[in-house]
Structure formats: C-alpha cells, structure tokens
Amino acid sequence: MDFISMSEFNIFGSEVDVLQHVDIAEDKLLGGLVADGFDEQSCLSRYQSILYRKALPYKPSPYLVSKLRKYEDLHKRCGPNTPSYNKAVEQLKSGSNVVGTTDCKYVVWVWYSGLGNRILTLASVFLYALLTERVLLVDRGNDMASLFCEPFPERSWLLPMNFPIAKMFNSFDQKSAESYGNLLKNNMIKASMGSLPSYVYLHLAHDYDDHDKLFFCDDDQVLLKRFTWLVVKTDNYFVPSLFLMPSFEDELKKLFPNKETIFHHLGRYLFHPSNHVWGIITRYYKAYLAGADERVGIQVRIFDKGPGPYQYVKDQISACTIGEKLLPEVDTRRLAVNPSKNPKVKAVLMTSLVYGYYENMKNIYWEHPTLTGDIIGVHQPSHEEQQRSEKPLHNMKALAEMYLLSLTDVLVTSAWSTFGYVAQGLGGLKPWILYKSENQTTPNPPCQRAMSMEPCFHAPPFYDCKAKEGVDTGKVVPHVRHCEDISWGLKVVDRYTEL
Numbered sequence: 001m002d003f004i005s006m007s008e009f010n011i012f013g014s015e016v017d018v019l020q021h022v023d024i025a026e027d028k029l030l031g032g033l034v035a036d037g038f039d040e041q042s043c044l045s046r047y048q049s050i051l052y053r054k055a056l057p058y059k060p061s062p063y064l065v066s067k068l069r070k071y072e073d074l075h076k077r078c079g080p081n082t083p084s085y086n087k088a089v090e091q092l093k094s095g096s097n098v099v100g101t102t103d104c105k106y107v108v109w110v111w112y113s114g115l116g117n118r119i120l121t122l123a124s125v126f127l128y129a130l131l132t133e134r135v136l137l138v139d140r141g142n143d144m145a146s147l148f149c150e151p152f153p154e155r156s157w158l159l160p161m162n163f164p165i166a167k168m169f170n171s172f173d174q175k176s177a178e179s180y181g182n183l184l185k186n187n188m189i190k191a192s193m194g195s196l197p198s199y200v201y202l203h204l205a206h207d208y209d210d211h212d213k214l215f216f217c218d219d220d221q222v223l224l225k226r227f228t229w230l231v232v233k234t235d236n237y238f239v240p241s242l243f244l245m246p247s248f249e250d251e252l253k254k255l256f257p258n259k260e261t262i263f264h265h266l267g268r269y270l271f272h273p274s275n276h277v278w279g280i281i282t283r284y285y286k287a288y289l290a291g292a293d294e295r296v297g298i299q300v301r302i303f304d305k306g307p308g309p310y311q312y313v314k315d316q317i318s319a320c321t322i323g324e325k326l327l328p329e330v331d332t333r334r335l336a337v338n339p340s341k342n343p344k345v346k347a348v349l350m351t352s353l354v355y356g357y358y359e360n361m362k363n364i365y366w367e368h369p370t371l372t373g374d375i376i377g378v379h380q381p382s383h384e385e386q387q388r389s390e391k392p393l394h395n396m397k398a399l400a401e402m403y404l405l406s407l408t409d410v411l412v413t414s415a416w417s418t419f420g421y422v423a424q425g426l427g428g429l430k431p432w433i434l435y436k437s438e439n440q441t442t443p444n445p446p447c448q449r450a451m452s453m454e455p456c457f458h459a460p461p462f463y464d465c466k467a468k469e470g471v472d473t474g475k476v477v478p479h480v481r482h483c484e485d486i487s488w489g490l491k492v493v494d495r496y497t498e499l
Helices: 015-019 044-052 062-078 083-094 115-132 166-171 180-185 212-216 218-224 246-255 259-270 275-289 311-323 356-367 392-406 418-427
Strands: 096-098 106-109 135-138 195-197 199-203 229-233 294-299 345-351 375-379 410-414 432-434 447-449 480-482 490-492
Touching (some): 044 275, 062 083, 062 115, 062 246, 083 096, 106 115, 115 135, 115 246, 115 259, 115 392, 115 418, 180 199, 180 212, 195 199, 199 212, 259 490, 275 375, 294 392, 311 410, 311 432, 345 356, 345 392, 356 375, 392 418, 410 418
Parallel strands (some): 106 135, 106 229, 199 229, 294 345, 294 410, 345 375, 410 432
Antiparallel strands (some): 096 195
C-alpha cells in the first residue's frame, strides 16, 4: 500500500469503520515497533496513527524490534512497584551503592526545558537505556502523564511520586555535588572503590563542563556501569555522540542499519499522544488538511528579541517556498485568470507563536491567483505569542502542532528549533531549513534541504577520549557531521555528501 488516502478510507466516518480498511496485522504495529495487546481505547493514537500518514519507506530492523521486546520484558520485571524496583529503592535510601546487591539498573530522566527539547532528550536517554540494559523511568513533571500514553506494556514508565530523591530534581544543576563531573573533579569516586554513592547525577545540559562531558568516554562508562541509579538532566539530543563511542558502535549498527532513522523509529515507538491531544490532532486534520491533494508544513520559530512579525522573515518564507517550488508563484498583474479544469489543492499548515506570518501568506494566496492554477489554503492552529512551557494546555497545543506538521508531505522548518526537529523525525521528512538571520535581513540562499532527518545535537563535546585532547568530532566518522543550521552542532547522517 503506497498511500493511505483519507477520502478512500472515509476519514469523516467512525474510527472503527476506518480501521477495517487497513491491513491491521501489518500496518498498525508500525512494522513491529509497537507491541500488540494494548487496550486500544485507552490510547487511540497508538494504532490509529497509520491512518493519517503515507506508508513510509523506513522499516525498523528486525534487531531493533527484538531489542524493544526484550526491553519491554525487562521493564515488566524491573519497573515501578516490582520486587526488584523496591529492592533498588531500598539500596538508594541506604546511601551507598554496593555492586551486585540489586538485579536491575535504572536511568531516571528529569523533566526539564521546553517540550521539543524534552521529547528529543527522552528519546536520547531511552536509547542509552537500550544500549546499557537499564530501565528508563520518567519524571512526570506537570504534564507528561497528560501528553503521552504509556509506551510499555503492563508497567508504567512514570517515576512513582514517592521516589526518595524526587524533590531534589529541580535543584540539580552543573554545580551539584552529586554530579558525575563534580564527583570526578573532587576525587569522590574512582574505579578502585568498593562502595560508591547510591546514585550519580549526570548533568548533560548546555552548560555542562569538561568533566561532565566525560560521560561520552568508554572508560567512564565502565565506572558508570557500577551504579544502580543514574539520574539525567539534559536539554540536548546527545545521540550523535553515542555514535562516536567504540563500545556502542556494533550495537548501534545492528539497531539502525539506516543511521538517520534513530529518532524516527524511537519517537514513533515512545511518543503516542494521549486521547485528549489525539482528539485535537484528528479534528484539525479532518477539518483543514484531509481534503488536500498535497500538504505543506511551514514551522516558523524566530529567536530575535521583539514581538515580530518581521518583514525579512516573510520574504524569506516566500523565497524558500517559491524558489524550491514547494508553493506556486502568484500572478500579481492580472485581475482574473482562467481557472484550471483540475486544479491541485494544497493545504499549507503554518505553526508560529505569532499570527503575522500566517496572515501574510494567507492574504497572498487569497488576493492573487497562482500561475499554475493551484488552489492554496493556508491554516494556523494557534498563535500563543510566547512560549509557555510550564502550562499544560500550551504544551498540548504544541504537541498537536508538532504532530500535524509531521503529517505533511513536504516540510519547511526553522534553524535551531527542536520543535521542527521533532516534526521532521516523526514524519520521516528531510525538511528545507530556513537559515537563521544574523542581521535581520533575508539570508541568501533563504533555506537549504537537510541532509538527514535526524535532529541536531546543539552542544556536543569536542574531545578525543583516547588521545585526551580536543578534536573536531564532526570529522571523526563519516556518519556524524556538523549540522546545516548550527555549524558547531552534530547530527547523524546515513550517507554524507559535501554541502
């Protein structure tokens, strides 16, 4: 099946009727990514997402599918409120980490930063859990339970509310005495020690220092392996640096033969919108996007100070979408045009914190005919004016918009934006990236096609663990390169070609 047409499957009918038209055995499990046997009504998006997407060419490797099933077994055995978990919590309370006293090891992800960052970092920490055979537990913050369904069968991924050190999470930062970097710096932990602290805090956020970055060295992973509890706070998609570690190299090759599909597969495995968010997504899709012949996503995120909209950004969006033939030119000289007998209908989905970029594009295609005769409809679900990451409803809308962008056929994103990274990864899309302006003028060229659908690691280490000296980590292996939108960032590519 090459494409699941919404009209063919009567998307305005009941969901049950729609599902009957799909090869459920093959498609609803996303090629084996998703386990069968969940209660479908408790999480409609888990098995219905296939109805709203093209059939994608990126299939998970059999090894990844097998690894996920093994992880689910581990999570079932060691997850919250199991005897193994309870035993590990008692060891945590004791204040010491005696090797061999527990049969399960854990990595705790701490709720931190904006929603796009959180989605990317959670995928990163989960991949680390897969590689190190640890159980992932998620700090729920103020919205994780309302945004996403549980991804694992039978046992929750949410950290129990009574977790002994949960109240310390907000205070953890680069200066925390419990951080791995500071413990090393102060000679508080060594490989030769028989007993270690009951947990270690991994500070992997943008302001981490050289000692924190030793996390990405194999020798340090040997020491970290001895800890039952690792607690991670990060705002970085640090997957590219895992690909530079020899100890993980063979496993990553087997998990992801196509190297640029890491977040694409892990994101679709982990992040199933809750029923409330799924309702927001599907209602909007049916109302504004389902009837189009083609859907074009445009994600606008500007980091300049001031409210905007900016004229140079309006010009940049037009220069990119028309120059790359994503949208047609308009005829500004003629007052009338002979309508095409079979016009192509394109739905443009714009997302932005402000209203002006949408209004500008809507007026262009409302007031003028296109040279091709195509009909262009422009839509924007919300304009919140400011990012309000602490507000659950704001984050529900943000997640819905990321997901809607991922359902488009072609995508334009903004440089530096994790919001766009999430959309491109979930959708399996290589976007056109709008360059960041340095002086509030329209960049030339205005945009560039991404070489990979993988997100960018914004703050990677530049260190050779063996030589113990600085190195350009974007030139160590052919499949880890510098990002198009951030020259010092790193991203994983499948096949590298010079830009």
